[in-house]
Each structure stands twice: as C-alpha cells, then as structure tokens.
Amino acid sequence: MSTVLESKPVAQAATQSANEPELTDGFHLVIDALKLNGLDTIYGLVGIPITDLARLAQAEGMRFIGFRHEQHAGNAAAIAGYMTQKPGICLTVSAPGFLNGLTALANATTNCFPMILISGSSEREIVDLQQGDYEEMDQLAIARPHCKAAFRVLHAEDIGVGFARAIRAAVSGRPGGVYLDLPAKLLAQTMDAAKGKASLIKVVDPAPRQLPAPDTVAKALDVLKNAKRPLILLGKGAAYAQADEDIRALVEKTGIPYLPMSMAKGLLPDTHAQSASAARSYVLAEADVVMLVGARLNWLLSHGKGKTWGQEKGAKKFIQIDISPTEIDSNVPIEAPLIGDIASCVGELLKGVDASFPKPPADWLANIASRKDKNLTSMAAKLAQNPSPMNFHSALGAIKEVLKDHPDINLVNEGANTLDFARSIIDQYQPRKRFDSGTWGIMGIGMGYSIGAAVTSGKPVVAIEGDSAFGFSGMELETICRYDLPVTTIIFNNNGVYRGTDVNPTGGKDVAPTVFVKDARYDKMIEAFGGVGYHVTTPEELTAALKESIAAGKPALINAVIDEAAGTESGRLTNLNPQSGKTK
Ligand code: ADP
Numbered sequence: 001m002s003t004v005l006e007s008k009p010v011a012q013a014a015t016q017s018a019n020e021p022e023l024t025d026g027f028h029l030v031i032d033a034l035k036l037n038g039l040d041t042i043y044g045l046v047g048i049p050i051t052d053l054a055r056l057a058q059a060e061g062m063r064f065i066g067f068r069h070e071q072h073a074g075n076a077a078a079i080a081g082y083m084t085q086k087p088g089i090c091l092t093v094s095a096p097g098f099l100n101g102l103t104a105l106a107n108a109t110t111n112c113f114p115m116i117l118i119s120g121s122s123e124r125e126i127v128d129l130q131q132g133d134y135e136e137m138d139q140l141a142i143a144r145p146h147c148k149a150a151f152r153v154l155h156a157e158d159i160g161v162g163f164a165r166a167i168r169a170a171v172s173g174r175p176g177g178v179y180l181d182l183p184a185k186l187l188a189q190t191m192d193a194a195k196g197k198a199s200l201i202k203v204v205d206p207a208p209r210q211l212p213a214p215d216t217v218a219k220a221l222d223v224l225k226n227a228k229r230p231l232i233l234l235g236k237g238a239a240y241a242q243a244d245e246d247i248r249a250l251v252e253k254t255g256i257p258y259l260p261m262s263m264a265k266g267l268l269p270d271t272h273a274q275s276a277s278a279a280r281s282y283v284l285a286e287a288d289v290v291m292l293v294g295a296r297l298n299w300l301l302s303h304g305k306g307k308t309w310g311q312e313k314g315a316k317k318f319i320q321i322d323i324s325p326t327e328i329d330s331n332v333p334i335e336a337p338l339i340g341d342i343a344s345c346v347g348e349l350l351k352g353v354d355a356s357f358p359k360p361p362a363d364w365l366a367n368i369a370s371r372k373d374k375n376l377t378s379m380a381a382k383l384a385q386n387p388s389p390m391n392f393h394s395a396l397g398a399i400k401e402v403l404k405d406h407p408d409i410n411l412v413n414e415g416a417n418t419l420d421f422a423r424s425i426i427d428q429y430q431p432r433k434r435f436d437s438g439t440w441g442i443m444g445i446g447m448g449y450s451i452g453a454a455v456t457s458g459k460p461v462v463a464i465e466g467d468s469a470f471g472f473s474g475m476e477l478e479t480i481c482r483y484d485l486p487v488t489t490i491i492f493n494n495n496g497v498y499r500g501t502d503v504n505p506t507g508g509k510d511v512a513p514t515v516f517v518k519d520a521r522y523d524k525m526i527e528a529f530g531g532v533g534y535h536v537t538t539p540e541e542l543t544a545a546l547k548e549s550i551a552a553g554k555p556a557l558i559n560a561v562i563d564e565a566a567g568t569e570s571g572r573l574t575n576l577n578p579q580s581g582k583t584k
Contacts, residue, residue, distance in 0.1 A: 024196040026156045026187040027053050030118075031060050033163035034089065036202050041065065041080065041455060043073040044091030048134070049120040049184035054091065065455055065483060067448075068475045070097050074104020074117060075448025075473075078177070079435050080456045081114040082240055085207065087170035087178070088115040088452065094122055094184075095135035099142075102179075104448070106146040109177040111438045112237060114170035117143070118180045120187070124154070140181045148176035156189040160200035171207040174324040175240065210323060212340035212348055220291070220319045220336040221352040227289035227317075229364045230256045231276065233301075236263035236438075237294020237322065241342035244431050247293065250346050255359045257368050259283060261295050262436050266428030269407075277424070278379070279371035285310035286367075291319040294342050297331040298439065304332040321345045383425065389563040390539060392417055395492065396425040398539035399464065402546045406460070409433065409550070410453040414446050415466020416571035418492045422464045441573070444472030450487045451479055460486040460550055467516060468497040474525065477557065481529035486553040488546065491522045492562050498571075500564035523559040531555035 024032075030053060034040075041063040046054045054064045067073040070092045077088030088108075092101040098119040105117040121140075122133035130136070144150045149169035153162035166178045224230060232254075238247055248268050251258050257276040260267060268275065276283045285308065297304035297318075304318065305311055319336040320328055328337040338345050383397030399422075403409055407429035413422045413436045428434050435449045443466075450463045470491050480487045494500050495518050502512035523533030532554060534545035542560055549556035570577055 022193040023190045024156075024193040025190045026159065026182070027056050028060075029156055029159040029191075029196050029200065030163075030182065030187070031057050031062065032197070033160055033200050035060065035062065036200050037163065037167055039086060039089055039167075042089045042091050043067065043076040043080070043452065043455075044089075045070050045073055045093070045097060047093035047097060049187060050091055050093055050118075050182075053120075053187060063455070064091075065451065065479070067451075067479050069473070070100035071103045071444065072448035072451070072473050072476045072479075074101045074115070075107070075445050076452030076455070077115045077117075078104055078108035078111070078113040079445075079449045079452035081108065081170070081175070082111070082236075082435075083432055083453065083456050085114070085171060085175075085240070085242065087167055088113070090115060090117045092117065092119045093135070094120050094139065095137040098137065098139050102143060102146055103444075105143065105177040105179060107438070107440060107442060107445070109147050110440055112175050112240065113177070114175040116166045116170055116178045116180055117147070118182060121152075121181050121183045123183060123185055140179070143179035143181070146177075147179050148174075150179040150181070152181035152183070153186055154183065156186065156191045156196065157199045159186075164201035164203050167203050167206050173210075174322075174327075175207075207341075209344050210340040211344045212321075212338050214348075216336065216338050217345070217348045217352065220321075220338050221349060223289055223317055223319055223336045224254070224256075224291060225358055227287075228361055229286055229288045230254075230360050231283050231287035231290045232256050232258040233261070233290055233292050233295050234258055234264040234267055235261045235293065235295025238342055239264045239267055239294070239432050241294060242431075243343035243346050246343065246346045246350060250350055250353065253350070253353045254357060255365075256291075257283060257360070257365065261300065262423050263432075263434055263438065264295070265423075266433050267431045269429045270427035271429075276368050276372070278375045279368045281308070282371045283368060284308055285313070287316060289317045289319065291321070293321045293346070296322075296327060296439075300439070300441075379425070386539060387563070389537060389561055390542075391563050391566040392421040392492065393425070394539050395542055395560050395562060396421055396464075398542045399462075399490065399546060400426050402543055402550070403427070403462065406550060408459055410435065410450075410457055410459060410461040412436070412446055412449045412453065412461060412463040413465075414443055414469040415464075415492065416468070416498055416573070417567040418464060418466035418469065420571040426464070443469040446470055447473035447476035447480065447487075447489070450489070451476060451483070451485060454480075454485040454487050455483070460488070460553060462546070462550070463487060463489045465489060465491050467491050467493045467495070467520070467522070470522070474522075477526050477531065477555070478529045480555045481526065481531045485555060486550075488549040488556045488558065489526075490542075490546070490558045490560055493520065493522060493559055494562040494567055495519070495564040498569045499567035518564075519561075521559060523557050526555060526557040529555075531557060534558040535561070537561045 074090040077090035080088035108115045126133040170178045302308040317335040321338045382393045496515035527533045536542045
C-alpha cells in the first residue's frame with residue numbers, strides 16, 4: 001500500500017484521467033462518514049489492513065491517537081464516549097487486535113458507555129469457507145454477544161448506512177458498544193465520488209429524548225411525598241445524562257439526602273450538606289423509599305436485598321428512573337418505574353416539586369447528620385496519622401488536600417484497596433470527573449481512561465493506581481509521553497496484589513502468587529520515555545511531587561511507597577472469594 005498521502009482520494013489519484021468521473025474509495029468514505037457526524041478522534045493501533053486508514057484520517061484533519069495495545073485504545077474511546085455522549089471510536093486490525101479491542105467493547109457495553117469498535121477483517125469468501133486466511137476469524141459472530149449491536153459493511157455505497165446504524169445503536173436508548181466490521185477489500189473499493197458523498201448520512205437526533213408517561217411521573221412523586229426516610233441514589237447514568245443543573249435542583253428542592261455511586265460523585269460536590277456518603281451503611285439500611293437515578297441494583301448495590309438494605313426491617317419502596325424498561329424489577333420489585341431519559345424524567349419531576357412539597361422528616365435528617373459527623377471525625381483522625389512507611393490513608397490524605405485546589409481535575413482510579421479507599425477519601429467537585437473500575441470492578445482501565453480523558457477534556461488527569469492494576473496498562477506510559485499528555489500517574493506501591501507480604505508456603509523457589517518484585521521503581525519506567533519520575537516515601541514528598549507535576553502539565557509518574565503489609569485481600573470484596581474447605 002502506498003505511504004504517500006493525498007487529501008484527494010487515492011483511487012482517484014491513481015486511476016483518473018481527464019474524462020473519467022471522479023472516484024472515491026472505502027478509506028475516504030469511512031473518514032468522511034466519521035467527520036460528517038462530528039467524530040474527529042480515533043483511538044487505535046495500526047497494522048494490516050487499517051494502517052492507511054489511520055494515515056489518511058490524520059491527513060484529513062482527524063486526530064489519531066496510537067496505542068501500544070488495543071484494549072487501552074478501546075478504553076480511551078469508551079471513556080471519551082461517556083464524557084461526550086458521542087460514540088468514542090476505536091480502530092484495530094483483525095483477529096488478535098480485534099479480540100484485544102473486544103474486551104474494551106464488552107466493558108463499555110456493561111458500563112453503558114457509547115463506543116464503536118471498527119476492525120479490519122479478512123475476506124469473507126475465505127473466512128466463511130475456513131480456508132486459512134491471514135488472521136482469519138469470524139469477527140462479526142464473535143463480537144455480537146459482547147456488544148449492543150454488530151454490523152458488517154461489504155460495499156462502499158453502504159458505508160454511510162453502516163455508520164449511521166452504528167452511531168444510533170451506540171447512543172440511543174441505553175448507550176453501549178457497537179462493532180463495525182470492515183473487510184480489507186471494502187476499504188480499497190472505488191465508486192463515483194459524487195454518489196459516494198450522497199450515500200453518506202448525517203445522523204439527525206441520534207439520541208432522541210424519551211419522555212416519561214405523565215401517570216408514572218405522578219406516581220413517583222406520590223411515593224416520594226409519602227416517604228418517611230427518603231433517599232436519592234445517583235448512578236453514572238445520571239452523570240452521563242448531562243442534566244447536572246436539574247439533578248441538583250431536584251435534590252436541593254426536595255431536601256432529600258442523596259448518595260452518589262462512585263462515578264456519580266461530583267454531580268453535586270461531595271462536600272454538599274445533603275450528601276449521605278459518610279453515612280452510607282446507615283441510609284441504605286434505614287431508608288424507606290429510595291429513588292434510583294441512572295443506577296442499577298446490581299452487585300455494587302447488593303442487588304437491593306439483604307442486610308445492606310435492612311431487609312429484616314421490611315421491604316423498601318423503590319422509584320427507578322432509567323431509559324431501559326427491562327432494567328425494572330431485575331432484582332427486586334420496583335414500586336414506581338419512571339422510563340425515559342434522565343434529563344426529561346428529572347425535568348418532569350421538578351415540575352411537581354413546589355413549595356408545598358413536604359420536606360423529609362427532621363429526625364431522619366438529624367440521624368444522618370450525626371452519623372456523618374461521627375464518621376467524618378474518625379476518618380479525619382485516620383488521615384492525619386503519619387505512620388512510617390505510609391499507609392493508604394496517609395497517602396490519600398495528602399492527595400485529597402492537593403486535589404481540593406484542582407476541582408476540575410480528571411481522576412482515574414483502579415486497584416483493590418487503592419480503589420476502595422480513594423473512592424471514599426478523595427472528594428469530587430464537578431460532574432464526570434471520576435473514572436474508575438466501573439460495573440465489572442475491573443483492573444486495566446487506568447492508562448486507557450487517562451489518555452481518553454486527557455485528550456477529550458484537554459485538562460490534567462491524575463490516575464491513582466494500585467501497583468497491580470497499573471501493570472495491565474503500564475506500557476501506555478509511552479503513549480502518554482508521545483502525545484505529551486498532562487497525566488500524573490500515582491502508583492500505590494506495596495509490592496504486590498493486595499499486599500506484598502505473602503510467602504510461598506512450601507518455601508520453594510517461586511514467590512507467592514500475590515507478590516511482585518520488591519521495591520520496584522515504577523518512576524524509572526516513565527523516565528525511559530522522557531517523562532518525569534518521582535519516588536516518594538512520605539505524605540510531604542507526595543504532596544510536593546503532585547503539586548509540581550500538576551503545575552507542569554507534563555507526563556509524570558509518582559512511585560508512592562506504601563507499607564507492604566497494608567491492604568486487605570480483595571479490598572472490600574473479600575466476601576466474593578470462595579473459601580477453600582482445606583481438603584486435599
Ligand atoms: P452505577 O454503576 O453508577 O450504579 P449503572 O451503570 O449501574 O450505574 O447504571 C446506569 C443506568 O443508567 C443504566 O441502567 C442505564 O440504562 C441508565 N442510563 C444511562 N443513560 C441514561 C439516560 N440518558 N437516561 C436514563 N437512563 C440512563
């Protein structure tokens with residue numbers, strides 16, 4: 001394939017003579033379809049058959065951000081989709097590249113983030129007869145169960161329709177991941193340029209508003225008004241909806257305490273008087289009516305049942321706002337479902353919240369306030385301790401203070417203990433600024449989300465990473481340095497998965513399954529690519545390094561040495577580990 005790039009179609013440049021009609025090709029139609037729909041950034045990794053697609057996209061003024069592994073390109077695209085309500089675009093090669101991207105596509109779908117994974121693929125005729133093509137794989141069939149929709153385009157004149165379908169599927173209704181299969185032959189197909197242009201579709205209203213039925217709004221308001229101990233639970237669907245002012249107005253006008261799920265933190269500042277985060281266990285167990293706004297009653301919320309929800313005290317009433325009707329009753333009965341997009345639903349609810357709307361009973365608010373005070377005081381004492389070596393609390397206490405002065409920073413967070421502690425200790429002040437392990441509770445999103453967030457927002461990113469979690473995407477430090485992104489990665493280094501103290505019970509040569517090389521210098525990794533590395537062992541050093549790196553706005557990595565004995569197995573998910581009966 002030619003490496004010389006022209007802004008006019010390659011096919012035209014190669015074959016056209018004076019009287020022949022102007023031609024275009026699959027490469028250009030793909031790029032034009034993206035641009036026509038305002039999609040200007042591709043996250044990907046080049047190779048056969050999509051290298052020229054990336055080159056031409058760049059030549060046509062799009063951004064191409066090249067990664068070292070497709071999973072992280074996919075994660076970057078997914079978080080860009082979450083931040084913008086436009087599908088993030090990930091481009092990969094066939095078979096292994098596609099499979100690497102598929103992990104991110106499945107994760108995006110699980111989290112309700114809109115993205116489109118575009119993969120080059122081998123020729124249909126050979127794949128379908130299993131004749132052994134280069135990187136042969138039936139990618140469409142493999143992708144289908146792991147995403148919201150999957151399409152293949154075989155003819156250049158269908159590229160416009162293929163993208164229109166992919167965009168609509170990604171962002172309408174419950175957002176999610178879409179797979180678009182582009183066989184190598186399609187990219188090189190030529191057609192009349194004017195007809196090609198006319199075949200493209202600019203998608204009109206890709207995520208139409210979905211208004212809730214008036215009787216369901218009235219029912220929800222009625223249940224809420226009659227609550228003795230009401231609670232609003234905000235999920236990342238609420239953050240995605242970008243209805244920030246109305247959500248804040250609903251919380252403040254009703255006076256109802258609210259609890260944000262981790263990625264909904266910052267929809268209202270965590271320091272807000274009505275936040276019940278510091279009394280989480282109490283409000284979940286005691287509330288009699290809970291209004292879920294873009295949050296699912298999945299494992300993260302103990303399925304709405306059991307001790308967490310005070311089941312022994314009697315059933316709760318749930319109101320659930322969601323765009324997906326089939327989400328309702330998925331775990332427990334929902335008294336008042338409100339189906340529609342969150343912006344419309346909250347807008348309709350607000351119309352029914354006037355001065356006569358009853359305020360929550362004073363004893364409910366007072367009980368929450370006293371629980372909060374008690375918990376915040378004991379947390380402050382923990383954060384103020386200064387043990388040597390540092391532990392999770394003293395390190396996070398230092399970070400919390402620095403980030404107070406940077407309310408618009410993007411925060412990426414993953415790990416086990418590092419995730420659990422940071423989620424509750426670090427305050428968020430603005431919506432859609434916290435990106436974490438999400439619905440699956442996975443590791444590996446760190447550098448991909450950091451790159452996606454930095455590219456999308458143009459603002460600094462701080463990634464708080466367990467040393468194990470960082471390992472999944474660590475090579476993308478090179479990507480961060482290559483694009484000179486303002487990303488500061490802080491590694492909570494306790495020498496292992498969960499902690500670094502396990503020993504091999506046999507005394508044999510191999511170390512225990514959970515430990516890493518002791519005293520690893522992750523800061524040296526970023527130095528290899530021209531970034532700035534810091535090695536810190538005290539909260540004071542951590543504070544100074546973080547302040548300096550944020551001010552510099554350059555790629556940096558802080559290796560924060562934590563007590564290797566600090567950390568619990570599986571963080572707060574110890575209960576999910578099956579127990580060995582110690583049989584032999
Ligand atoms: P969390 O993990 O924060 O609890 P979830 O990912 O479980 O959040 O839930 C998000 C929910 O929000 C999903 O059920 C999804 O259907 C819903 N959702 C996403 N976007 C919208 C929207 N614009 N309007 C209404 N519901 C939405």
